[in-house]
Amino acid sequence: xxGALDGKVVLLTGTGRGMGRVAARRFAAEGAIVAGGDIxxxxxxxxxxxxxxxxxxxxxxGPLDVTDEDSVRAWVAxxxx
Numbered sequence: 001x002x003g004a005l006d007g008k009v010v011l012l013t014g015t016g017r018g019m020g021r022v023a024a025r026r027f028a029a030e031g032a033i034v035a036g037g038d039i040x041x042x043x044x045x046x047x048x049x050x051x052x053x054x055x056x057x058x059x060x061x062g063p064l065d066v067t068d069e070d071s072v073r074a075w076v077a078x079x080x081x
Contacts, residue, residue, distance in 0.1 A: 003031025011035045011079055013066055016043025021050070028056035035079040037064025 010027045014020030015036030028034045028051040038044035041063035048061040062078055065071040 003029065006031035007033075009033045009035060009079075011037075011076070013037055013064060015047045015061065016040040021047045024059075025051055025054060025056070028059060029054060031056075033057075034059040036061045037075045039063070039065050 005027060008031070010032045012020060012024050012027070012034060013036075015024040015034070016038030017040075020036070020038065024034045024036050024047050034048075034051060036044050036047055036059065038047075038061075041061070044061035044063075048057075048059050051057055051059050060079065062075055063071070064075045
Protein backbone atom coordinates (compact mmCIF):
# COMPACT_ATOMS: atom_id res chain seq x y z
CA UNK A 1 0.00 0.00 0.00
CA UNK A 2 1.34 3.43 -0.89
CA GLY A 3 0.66 6.62 0.99
CA ALA A 4 0.04 10.09 -0.28
CA LEU A 5 3.32 11.26 1.26
CA ASP A 6 5.66 8.40 0.35
CA GLY A 7 9.25 9.62 0.34
CA LYS A 8 8.44 13.10 1.63
CA VAL A 9 10.24 14.45 4.69
CA VAL A 10 8.18 16.34 7.26
CA LEU A 11 9.70 18.47 10.02
CA LEU A 12 7.22 18.80 12.88
CA THR A 13 7.52 20.68 16.14
CA GLY A 14 5.73 19.78 19.34
CA THR A 15 5.65 16.05 18.61
CA GLY A 16 5.91 15.06 22.26
CA ARG A 17 2.20 15.27 22.95
CA GLY A 18 -1.22 16.41 21.81
CA MET A 19 -1.80 17.59 18.28
CA GLY A 20 1.90 17.34 17.42
CA ARG A 21 1.93 13.65 18.33
CA VAL A 22 -1.28 13.01 16.38
CA ALA A 23 0.06 14.88 13.34
CA ALA A 24 3.37 12.99 13.44
CA ARG A 25 1.59 9.65 13.51
CA ARG A 26 -0.76 10.65 10.69
CA PHE A 27 2.02 11.94 8.43
CA ALA A 28 3.98 8.73 9.06
CA ALA A 29 0.91 6.62 8.30
CA GLU A 30 0.75 8.34 4.91
CA GLY A 31 4.36 7.37 4.20
CA ALA A 32 6.25 10.50 5.27
CA ILE A 33 9.59 10.40 7.02
CA VAL A 34 8.87 12.37 10.18
CA ALA A 35 11.56 14.44 11.84
CA GLY A 36 10.00 15.51 15.11
CA GLY A 37 11.15 17.73 17.89
CA ASP A 38 9.91 18.88 21.26
CA ILE A 39 11.26 20.66 24.30
CA UNK A 40 10.60 17.35 26.06
CA UNK A 41 12.97 15.15 24.06
CA UNK A 42 11.87 12.00 25.90
CA UNK A 43 8.24 12.61 24.90
CA UNK A 44 9.30 13.17 21.27
CA UNK A 45 11.19 9.87 21.42
CA UNK A 46 8.02 8.17 22.72
CA UNK A 47 6.14 9.50 19.71
CA UNK A 48 8.81 8.04 17.43
CA UNK A 49 8.36 4.67 19.18
CA UNK A 50 4.59 4.90 18.61
CA UNK A 51 5.23 5.60 14.92
CA UNK A 52 7.43 2.52 14.71
CA UNK A 53 4.82 0.44 16.58
CA UNK A 54 2.23 1.62 14.05
CA UNK A 55 4.41 0.03 11.35
CA UNK A 56 5.49 3.38 9.95
CA UNK A 57 8.88 5.00 9.77
CA UNK A 58 11.71 5.74 9.53
CA UNK A 59 11.86 8.95 11.51
CA UNK A 60 13.79 10.88 14.07
CA UNK A 61 13.13 12.77 17.26
CA GLY A 62 15.19 15.34 19.02
CA PRO A 63 15.26 18.09 21.57
CA LEU A 64 13.86 21.39 20.32
CA ASP A 65 13.11 24.69 22.02
CA VAL A 66 11.36 26.87 19.44
CA THR A 67 12.00 29.94 21.59
CA ASP A 68 15.77 29.48 21.15
CA GLU A 69 17.11 30.27 17.67
CA ASP A 70 20.25 28.20 18.22
CA SER A 71 18.13 25.20 19.21
CA VAL A 72 16.05 25.55 16.06
CA ARG A 73 19.13 25.85 13.85
CA ALA A 74 20.74 22.78 15.44
CA TRP A 75 17.52 20.76 15.09
CA VAL A 76 17.11 21.66 11.42
CA ALA A 77 20.77 20.81 10.77
CA UNK A 78 20.31 17.43 12.49
CA UNK A 79 17.18 16.77 10.44
CA UNK A 80 18.99 17.62 7.21
CA UNK A 81 21.85 15.30 8.13
